[in-house]
Amino acid sequence: MSTKPGDRKNPLAKAARAERNRKIFIQVGVAAVLVGLVAAIGIGLAIRKHDDNKGTPAASSATFAPAVTHDPSTGAIPPNVTPGGAIRIGNPDAKAKIQIVADLQCPACKMFEGYNSDALTKAVQNGSATIDYNIISFLDRASNGNQYSTRAANAAYVVATADPSKFQAWLGTMFGKQPPENGNGMTDDQLIQIAADAGYTDPQVAQDIRDGKYIQFVKDETKAVFATGLQSTPTVYVNGSQVQDAKTLMSPGGMTSAIENASK
Numbered sequence: 001m002s003t004k005p006g007d008r009k010n011p012l013a014k015a016a017r018a019e020r021n022r023k024i025f026i027q028v029g030v031a032a033v034l035v036g037l038v039a040a041i042g043i044g045l046a047i048r049k050h051d052d053n054k055g056t057p058a059a060s061s062a063t064f065a066p067a068v069t070h071d072p073s074t075g076a077i078p079p080n081v082t083p084g085g086a087i088r089i090g091n092p093d094a095k096a097k098i099q100i101v102a103d104l105q106c107p108a109c110k111m112f113e114g115y116n117s118d119a120l121t122k123a124v125q126n127g128s129a130t131i132d133y134n135i136i137s138f139l140d141r142a143s144n145g146n147q148y149s150t151r152a153a154n155a156a157y158v159v160a161t162a163d164p165s166k167f168q169a170w171l172g173t174m175f176g177k178q179p180p181e182n183g184n185g186m187t188d189d190q191l192i193q194i195a196a197d198a199g200y201t202d203p204q205v206a207q208d209i210r211d212g213k214y215i216q217f218v219k220d221e222t223k224a225v226f227a228t229g230l231q232s233t234p235t236v237y238v239n240g241s242q243v244q245d246a247k248t249l250m251s252p253g254g255m256t257s258a259i260e261n262a263s264k
């Protein structure tokens with residue numbers, strides 16, 4: 001094996017070079033580990049933990065049932081929400097009972113909606129499922145002071161109060177037009193226009209969006225939801241058991257089989 005002439009003449013230089021190479025290898029290894037940890041944390045927050053060996057929903061140890069405590073003197077209460085503060089859509093006697101916790105500023109929630117909106121809409125239309133939507137707000141920090149998360153959640157309760165039958169179509173449009181994180185959010189006029197395009201043309205809807213009629217209720221509901229131990233969105237339950245399988249949550253029509261199984 002050949003060696004550089006300089007190494008034969010200066011063994012100290014050879015040793016220094018070897019030590020430098022060793023440090024570089026250590027730094028590269030540490031960087032790789034850190035990148036892996038960051039990626040793992042990001043995936044965990046986006047779609048929760050899942051069991052790679054199962055293709056069906058996994059049940060959590062506890063069901064989700066927040067008790068919303070709201071003082072009517074601080075703001076209006078939506079008249080048709082469940083005791084857990086949810087917007088209920090569909091046949092209340094259906095065997096499949098779905099509960100979805102989402103923030104309209106949440107990118108992972110947008111992904112879930114994009115993959116599953118058709119399955120959820122079909123389940124409501126054919127009477128096989130009832131769906132409770134808990135629209136919460138914890139991402140106001142992502143809209144440059146616009147407080148889009150809270151204002152969009154308020155709009156959700158406004159339109160659902162006006163006509164629940166149009167709610168899922170409205171929700172799909174809202175997620176489809178979700179502002180980018182750390183952008184400026186939507187204006188009231190934009191929220192009102194989306195509502196009008198979904199068929200909510202009653203002037204009272206526009207007024208309630210501008211007035212933030214249910215904003216305090218949204219804040220109280222958000223606190224109640226997180227008090228249950230929920231840590232991220234979207235969080236989805238089928239007949240009281242949390243869906244943790246990533247394929248069910250984040251693949252085209254993934255919720256279809258979960259709804260069909262729950263309907264049996």
